[in-house]
Structures are given as structure tokens and as C-alpha cells.
Amino acid sequence: MIGTLDSKTRLKVHPLFWKAFDKKNQAVLEVRLGTSTQLEVSGMALNQNFRINVPKVISETIDGETIIINLESGHYFSLNHSGGQIWNDIQTGHSTEQIFQLTQQRYPRDAAQVPSAVSGFLAALLSEALIGPCETFEISEKLSTPTAPADRPFEIPGLQKYEDMQDLLLLDPIHEVDEMGWPMTK
Amino acid sequence: MNSPSDYYDTLQAVFTSAAVRAGRIVRTYEVGGFSIQLSFAGPALVDRICPGVEHLRICDSGETADFKICLWDSLSTSTSMPPPPWQDRHLRAKGEIPGLSDERIFASFQMGSDALSLMDQENSTALFWVRDAERIPWYETGSPLRYLLHLFYQRKDWQYVHGAAVGYPEAGVLLTGKGGMGKSTTALTCLFSNLGYLGDDYVLLGPGDPPTVHSLYNSAKFTADSENFFPELMPRIANPRKKPGEKSVFFLYPGFKEKLVRSSPLKAILIPRIGPNAEPRLESVSPIEGLKALAPSTLAQLPKTSSTTLRRLGDVVRKVPTYVLHLSPKPRETPPLLESLLRNLI
Numbered sequence: 001m002i003g004t005l006d007s008k009t010r011l012k013v014h015p016l017f018w019k020a021f022d023k024k025n026q027a028v029l030e031v032r033l034g035t036s037t038q039l040e041v042s043g044m045a046l047n048q049n050f051r052i053n054v055p056k057v058i059s060e061t062i063d064g065e066t067i068i069i070n071l072e073s074g075h076y077f078s079l080n081h082s083g084g085q086i087w088n089d090i091q092t093g094h095s096t097e098q099i100f101q102l103t104q105q106r107y108p109r110d111a112a113q114v115p116s117a118v119s120g121f122l123a124a125l126l127s128e129a130l131i132g133p134c135e136t137f138e139i140s141e142k143l144s145t146p147t148a149p150a151d152r153p154f155e156i157p158g159l160q161k162y163e164d165m166q167d168l169l170l171l172d173p174i175h176e177v178d179e180m181g182w183p184m185t186k
Numbered sequence: 187m188n189s190p191s192d193y194y195d196t197l198q199a200v201f202t203s204a205a206v207r208a209g210r211i212v213r214t215y216e217v218g219g220f221s222i223q224l225s226f227a228g229p230a231l232v233d234r235i236c237p238g239v240e241h242l243r244i245c246d247s248g249e250t251a252d253f254k255i256c257l258w259d260s261l262s263t264s265t266s267m268p269p270p271p272w273q274d275r276h277l278r279a280k281g282e283i284p285g286l287s288d289e290r291i292f293a294s295f296q297m298g299s300d301a302l303s304l305m306d307q308e309n310s311t312a313l314f315w316v317r318d319a320e321r322i323p324w325y326e327t328g329s330p331l332r333y334l335l336h337l338f339y340q341r342k343d344w345q346y347v348h349g350a351a352v353g354y355p356e357a358g359v360l361l362t363g364k365g366g367m368g369k370s371t372t373a374l375t376c377l378f379s380n381l382g383y384l385g386d387d388y389v390l391l392g393p394g395d396p397p398t399v400h401s402l403y404n405s406a407k408f409t410a411d412s413e414n415f416f417p418e419l420m421p422r423i424a425n426p427r428k429k430p431g432e433k434s435v436f437f438l439y440p441g442f443k444e445k446l447v448r449s450s451p452l453k454a455i456l457i458p459r460i461g462p463n464a465e466p467r468l469e470s471v472s473p474i475e476g477l478k479a480l481a482p483s484t485l486a487q488l489p490k491t492s493s494t495t496l497r498r499l500g501d502v503v504r505k506v507p508t509y510v511l512h513l514s515p516k517p518r519e520t521p522p523l524l525e526s527l528l529r530n531l532i
Contacts, residue, residue: 078478
């Protein structure tokens with residue numbers, strides 16, 4: 001079982017998503033309804049949506065490869081191709097439900113792997129503070145246009161972290177202050 | 187606390203008072219068609235700011251300069267500064283002063299050089315103050331006014347970048363990547379080749395296809411480890427009594443002025459990598475590798491960067507090819523390889 005509903009938060013399952021998900025994954029998804037109000041797939045709440053933590057997090061994608069920079073920490077990240085697709089989905093305002101479905105549409109042969117891979121990736125983005133929860137999320141209508149299958153095999157969406165710029169940002173020399181209160185490096 | 191604009195006006199009055207007391211010295215420079223006027227109160231800061239940009243000096247353009255910066259120090263002008271309306275523990279990343287920056291004014295205090303910079307972005311004017319000109323570190327003298335130049339050119343859609351550049355007036359390459367990977371050493375070896383020199387640490391990228399790389403500073407810096415590679419440069423070092431760990435700094439103007447190139451069409455981005463290579467070689471890599479080398483170290487060193495800055499850098503790497511430059515243990519073997527590359531790209 002990869003899906004559960006519990007009583008933590010309110011449930012707003014998008015009808016389109018629910019239908020598509022149910023059709024395609026009946027064999028792997030079991031949903032228990034009762035007093036429950038939250039749907040989770042491999043630990044990721046499907047009704048919890050995310051947004052990029054702008055302006056401190058910026059990104060650029062070139063030829064399907066993405067670099068993300070956290071301007072506050074100086075950490076930067078590279079994403080593999082499928083990670084870049086999911087990042088772009090978040091950037092263009094898709095809900096978590098929609099991201100799951102889009103990824104399954106891109107990789108229909110690997111649809112069973114998608115829920116855990118995508119939720120793991122979202123959790124990694126969240127733990128690096130690259131994305132944050134979005135409470136006032138409007139479900140996008142973009143799902144009405146199905147995404148074409150990708151011309152490459154599914155790879156687990158990945159995030160590589162680089163910390164070599166941190167020193168440049170954290171430079172704070174030992175200093176005292178002069179009689180007027182101006183900092184004075186020793 | 188004063189509003190940012192009020193604070194700017196207050197400090198402008200302090201500068202005026204210092205200039206009356208110590209005398210006003212004006213120097214004008216030109217980069218990429220924009221004139222930059224430096225007005226000093228007294229001579230103390232002139233020798234600490236001007237040597238690095240002296241190759242860009244033009245006749246004074248008076249009131250018509252595109253960007254005007256007033257510079258003074260308190261010690262030599264006997265002009266006291268009002269206490270700072272903030273406390274150093276409140277400084278944000280890159281020295282930004284909370285409460286003194288808004289849409290128009292950007293204020294920062296740079297620890298290390300202990301310099302206060304205020305930029306009026308609407309009027310393209312700025313103030314630069316230090317307590318004591320003698321305390322400005324040599325790395326600052328080598329590449330002065332970084333924040334202010336970045337802020338001015340950013341509004342023109344140009345980009346100040348962390349990187350070295352060498353080449354000819356017809357074609358140049360940008361060497362980029364984190365520190366200690368051979369950018370400066372590679373740039374310096376070009377002094378002893380047919381290639382010209384645009385900068386070893388920071389240069390300016392102008393728009394266009396290809397973009398244009400512009401020289402900002404004629405300084406060069408190298409570590410004690412690299413001194414053996416350049417024995418002929420040692421007598422020219424500007425800071426022979428440097429502090430432990432401090433890099434040697436020297437100025438190519440006027441001694442090497444024939445080697446200085448003001449600007450070049452940018453033809454390639456090179457990412458130097460030190461390794462056990464028998465001879466230097468180039469390896470073509472994807473544009474995103476160029477962006478990974480260029481963007482993080484540039485953005486980490488500049489204030490007020492944003493997604494627009496990254497997009498601008500992304501546009502650059504889309505327009506020119508990126509190569510990893512695998513260096514050999516003999517730096518002077520590198521320039522012939524770069525000359526050959528540029529001949530093919532012109």
C-alpha cells in the first residue's frame with residue numbers, strides 16, 4: 001500500500017487527478033476513506049502543494065539541465081533531467097497531484113516507480129529549503145493537456161548539492177568598533 | 187533611523203565638507219562607453235583606488251559623466267562621520283545594511299576593507315567612505331569599487347563577473363570557476379605570449395551576440411605558490427611587505443600597457459582544472475557546466491543579485507562554447523593552446 005488517508009488535514013482531491021490516478025494505478029494504489037482527510041503517497045501529502053522559495057532561490061535550465069542557487073546560503077545544486085522536469089512543473093504552478101500525474105504521463109512504463117521517486121525528490125527539495133509549502137494554491141487547469149511520453153527512460157529524479165561557495169558568503173572577519181560605533185576589522 | 191535618501195544626503199554633505207577641507211581631485215574613466223567620474227576629497231584614497239583602473243582613464247568629462255562616485259576618508263581629511271544608524275550585528279549577507287536600502291538607495295558596509303558604500307540607483311551617483319585609507323587591503327586596491335560598479339552596470343543590463351579574461355581585440359576567452367583552480371596563473375602566463383590581458387579576477391560582460399568582455403582592472407594577484415612561475419614579476423609587486431596569507435598584487439599599467447586589451451568579443455568560456463596532465467588540453471562540455479562555473483562564484487560575491495542576474499549569465503553560456511581547460515604542471519604551455527583555440531574561433 002502506498003496511499004493512506006488520515007485525519008491530519010483537510011482533503012481536497014482534484015477530480016481530474018483522482019480519476020486519472022485511480023484508472024492508471026488501481027493495482028498499486030489503495031486508498032482508505034473514513035474519517036480521513038489527507039492523502040499520502042510514500043510520505044508525501046498529495047494535497048500539500050509547493051512553490052519555489054523565491055527570491056532567495058533562483059534557477060536556470062539549459063538543454064534540459066538545471067542549476068539552482070540559494071542566494072542566502074551560497075549552496076548550489078544541479079538536477080538531472082527528470083528532476084529538472086519536476087522543478088519546472090513546480091515553477092509553472094502545478095500542484096503535487098498534477099506533478100505526479102505529469103511524471104507518469106512522461107514515463108508510462110515506469111508509472112509504478114513514480115510516486116515514491118517524486119515524493120522523495122520533493123522531500124529533498126523541501127529539506128534544502130528550495131521549495132516551501134504553498135497554502136493558497138489554485139489548482140492549475142494545465143492537466144487538461146496531457147504531456148507526451150518522454151523520449152528517454154525514467155531516471156530517479158536527483159539533486160546534487162555543492163557547498164564550495166559558502167565560505168565566500170560567511171566571511172565575517174574578527175572586528176571591533178571604534179569610538180563612533182563604526183566596525184573596524186582587526 | 188533616517189530614510190535611505192535622507193541618510194544619503196547627510197553623507198553627501200559630509201563628503202562636501204571633507205572636499206572643501208582637503209581639496210577635490212577628479213579622475214574620469216571609461217568602460218564600455220560609459221564614463222565613470224571619481225571625485226576624491228584629498229589625495230589619500232587616490233593611490234588606493236586608482237592604480238587598478240588607471241588603464242581606463244580618459245579626460246575629465248565634467249558634469250556629463252554617466253556614473254559619479256564621491257570618495258573620502260575621515261583620517262586624512264579630518265572629517266568625522268556621524269555614528270552609524272545601525273549595528274554591525276544587523277548587517278545582512280554581503281554587508282547590506284537593513285533599513286538603509288530601498289528601491290532607490292543601496293547601502294552596504296564591507297567588512298575587511300571597512301568601507302561604506304551607498305548607491306543612488308536613480309541618479310547613478312554613489313558615496314564611498316573609509317575611516318583610514320591606509321587600512322584598505324591590497325585585494326581591494328587590486329579590484330576597487332566592486333559593489334558600486336556591479337550595481338551601476340547591472341542597471342544597464344551588463345554583468346560584472348568573477349573570472350579572468352585574455353585574448354586579442356578581435357576575440358577573447360573568459361576563464362572562470364572557483365578560486366585556486368588556475369585562473370590567475372593562466373591569465374598571467376599570457377603576458378609572456380602573443381595574447382593580451384583583460385583581467386585576472388573580475389571583468390565585465392556587455393550585451394551582444396557574442397557578448398563583449400571588457401577589462402575593468404589592470405591588476406594581477408598571485409599566491410606564494412605561484413611566485414616561482416613568475417620571477418620576472420617579483421620586482422614589480424606593489425605589496426612587498428604583505429601580510430601572511432595575503433596574495434602578491436601588481437599592476438600591469440603602465441609597465442605592461444602594451445599587453446592590456448580594453449575589450450574583446452567573447453568567443454569561449456574556459457573552466458581551468460589542475461591535474462596530472464602531460465600537456466594542456468581542451469575538453470568541450472555542455473553550457474550548463476559553464477553556468478555552474480560562472481554563476482555561483484559571481485553571485486556569491488555580489489549584492490542585489492536575482493533571477494535576472496542568473497538569466498543574463500545563462501544567456502552568455504548559451505551564446506559561446508564552454509571548455510574545460512585541463513592544465514599541465516607547466517603554466518607557460520597553456521597560451522599556445524589558447525592562441526590556437528582563438529584562431530579557430532575568430
